[in-house]
Amino acid sequence: MATRDSSTERGRITVDGFDVESVVDRDHIESWTPSFREEAGRGRRYYAWQRFKRNRLALVGAGIIGVMVFVAVFARPISLPGGVPLLGGETVQPFSLAPADPAEQDILTGHTAPTLASITSSDPLGLHVLGTDWAGRDILSRIMFGGRWSISLGFIAVAVALLIGVPLGAIAGYYGGYVDSVIMRVVDMLYAFPFIVLAIAVIAILGRGYWELVFALVAVGWLAYARIIRGEVLSVKQNEYVTAARALGARDRSVITRHILPNAMAPVIVQATLSVGTTVLTAAALGFIGLGLSPATAEWGVMLNVEQDSIARGRWWAGVFPGLAIFLFVMAINLVGDGIRDAFDPQGEADGSDGGFR
């Protein structure tokens, strides 16, 4: 590198910062191929991830979600039903973290208060750290196991809603005109109903059940994505690279999916993350008012529903802990969502507010 030392003679011009060897040794221009993945030009996602990693609150939220999902998956062994072609009838997840069988009843005993008295004893069976519910079932085990319903409802409903809302919103925004007004008028109309009321209406039509509940949550959830992505597409499609892609003869589908959507997704990703939380809340609320899953399931809202009267009668543990699980999950999701928003939009003011107003 250093050229300063090599020429100390008088009258010679010293040239700084020029490496002769590198010029001599350089590759011929023919062998150079452009690389778009150089360090200087990493994608927007990379920088967003770098910013997200520094956000401690968001990492705590992600940690809480990770632990809750892990606990729900490993609460009880999972066996595939016999009809599945691969690994049918076999146990794919043999671990059991829950201290007791969430379905094991002891109706005669009924409620028992949470106790740490026997935590040091060697017999784990009589130990109910969070107490038992009206049927004598261990509440801790039920909350761990119930995450399978509550959490999966949130993620599945949001994923399906994205698959519906994003294409419809992108089509509406890209083509405009007649298609746009039809799609967006439908969205506007459905937006006139508060989310939970619309979900109740769908359940009134379909009846109760897991997939009915997913359908109701999707029917409500896709609206927000369609609206957001349409707005983003409207602004992104003004860019010159979109005109260039079209001028080069790219088909509409590839213009939308390769050029427009990658640049329009950031607000949708933020909204989708936050709405995992609101979806879990809505599902739990529906379970609580008796329109969600069946009363026997350990879904967190349903657990609160069957214990409505217990709280007023002083059996606080039956109502406090399942709600705490909902609260913890939703708060963790909101922390992650805010973190993602700040990561994508570092200029925007960090604010605890939710994306929607419902």
Next chain:
Amino acid sequence: MSLQRFVVKRALVTIPLLLGITMITFGMVHLIPGDPIDFITLFTDLDPETKQAIRAQYGLDDPVYVQYVNWVVDAAQFDFGRSIITQRPVSAEIMDRLPYTLVMGSMAFGVTIVTAIPAGIAAAYYRNTGIDQFSRVFALVGIALPNFWLGLILILLFGNVLDVFPILPPTEQPLLSVPMLSYTILPALAIGTGSTALLMRLMRSSMVEEMSKDYVRTARAKGLPERTVVTKHVLRNSLISVVTVAAIQIAFIISGSVVVEIVFAYPGLGRLLVGRVGNRDFPVIQAVVLLIGVAVIAANLLADVLYAYLDPRIRY
């Protein structure tokens, strides 16, 4: 554009929206798998002639568009037929419940406004201090709290531990009596907390934005007392966006009341709706859903008009 013209124009936009939501609520019944007759006769076995007679009586043998027009014309006159379960006119059932929900909703709205706006101002004025941090944590918690669980916790606190508010509905009390109103406070708190958290953060960010503007520096430079700067200059401008969001909060409060009424066994519209979904009492379900939709559309209209009134730049 004058304000009147803006209001008229904005109101005209809601007409297709209103027609749309009547179509959705009307369509509900026709989306159910099976014969609507079965829900009217509660699945009793009947011979075809009787079924046909019932069908004619309810107008279900008309073409769908005739049924729709009839339904909309009746609905416009607040006539939704009779409940399948109680055989009472649906409008009478709604009128029994509506005042309760209105009182609870306005109380929740009042709680929200009275707490959120001063708290947001304080958080903005003392930003990055302990007060601001506290409001940030409160917002984080308030948004994530399930309102029905908050209701249960309030029952636990006030019913068992503190014994301040009644937790069981008082019987045979008129709506606007002291025991009934004090019974309404807890559900109103449970509903209002989420809106409070949201509105408070909005108030804060809107106020922080205004505080950094040039006119505030000018006002301070000409020697105005800090109090005047905040109340007469900053507050007025930052309230504009808050007022519109506050109007939209009506939708939030309606959906909150649907769930929270169940917690407190409160005799409102939400409990009527949820109770009748179990029985598939579609005339009542349709009426309540339509009413809620109309209320939300009206709230959004109000928000836009308020915005235009407060900020004349909007009415271009």
